[in-house]
Amino acid sequence: MDRIEQLVSENRFTISVIFPLVGAVTFLASAEGLLPGFLEFNPLFILFGTLVMRTPLIAGLKPLINRKTAFGILAVSLYSYLIEFVGLSTGWPYGDFFYSISLGPMIHGIPVGLPVFFVPLVLNSFLLVRLYDIQSFWKRFSLSVGLVLLIDAVLDPAAVALGIWSYGGGLFYGVPLSNFGGWLLSASICLLVLEYVFRDINVDGRLRSTDYMLDDMVSFVFLWGIINLYYLNPVPVLIAAGFGVALYQNGRFSMALEEITDKS
Numbered sequence: 001m002d003r004i005e006q007l008v009s010e011n012r013f014t015i016s017v018i019f020p021l022v023g024a025v026t027f028l029a030s031a032e033g034l035l036p037g038f039l040e041f042n043p044l045f046i047l048f049g050t051l052v053m054r055t056p057l058i059a060g061l062k063p064l065i066n067r068k069t070a071f072g073i074l075a076v077s078l079y080s081y082l083i084e085f086v087g088l089s090t091g092w093p094y095g096d097f098f099y100s101i102s103l104g105p106m107i108h109g110i111p112v113g114l115p116v117f118f119v120p121l122v123l124n125s126f127l128l129v130r131l132y133d134i135q136s137f138w139k140r141f142s143l144s145v146g147l148v149l150l151i152d153a154v155l156d157p158a159a160v161a162l163g164i165w166s167y168g169g170g171l172f173y174g175v176p177l178s179n180f181g182g183w184l185l186s187a188s189i190c191l192l193v194l195e196y197v198f199r200d201i202n203v204d205g206r207l208r209s210t211d212y213m214l215d216d217m218v219s220f221v222f223l224w225g226i227i228n229l230y231y232l233n234p235v236p237v238l239i240a241a242g243f244g245v246a247l248y249q250n251g252r253f254s255m256a257l258e259e260i261t262d263k264s
Helices: 003-010 012-031 043-064 067-090 114-130 137-162 177-197 203-209 211-230 234-249 254-263
Strands: none
Touching: 003 012, 003 043, 003 211, 012 043, 012 137, 012 211, 043 114, 043 203, 043 211, 067 114, 067 177, 114 137, 114 177, 114 203, 114 211, 114 234, 137 177, 137 211, 137 234, 203 211, 211 234
8 A cells, every 4th residue: 555545544534524524614604704815715725625635536546547547537637628718718518607716726717726626526427337337338428427417416506606606597506507518518528538548447446445436426425515505405415415325335435434433
């Protein structure tokens, strides 16, 4: 076990439960104007917290990275910049939107750390479907795309409610339906790339032997589920709870439950 794996393994509860809980409270306090100005939606704090919550995914994928998989992840990262630039410039394919706060350093209105925010959402969907040992490529691909859309149905309403970004209104908790069409396109392209570059890699074996590999998804459930609950967005809350159930059924919440039990 290398250093980053050991660090993640020994601090799972802190990374995937404490950090998202602190993040949720900080986001809500910022939105309600309860923090000093320098702490309110502090971009470096947001980026740092996100990176910490991504470490289980990074550690889990690290042994699977070779030239081909690295190129695939790089391609997906570059695609995220390209489609975001097109989206901000033209309103296609997500609908007209803009960032209301900075998510770390920004260039032409785009967060420099965009791949840190975007790519793990696709990777988590790709990995979560792998837990179910689905052999059919098209069935696995379709389910992965569907999960990305469900992730966005949790993330976007919460971010809009917080004022992180805005579409200027929409049918789904302030999010236009065109946004989901954009995510359908982006998810499909990214997942096709990931399926191709990881097809000869034993992803399933690594996933089965690495309990923490989906802890980033656990963080997602806590962070965005709590924020949607605060703003009384019932559908996103139910979707987040559904992800929590799926993770629990596959033993991915055991770490949190064991830590809470030990402390009580």
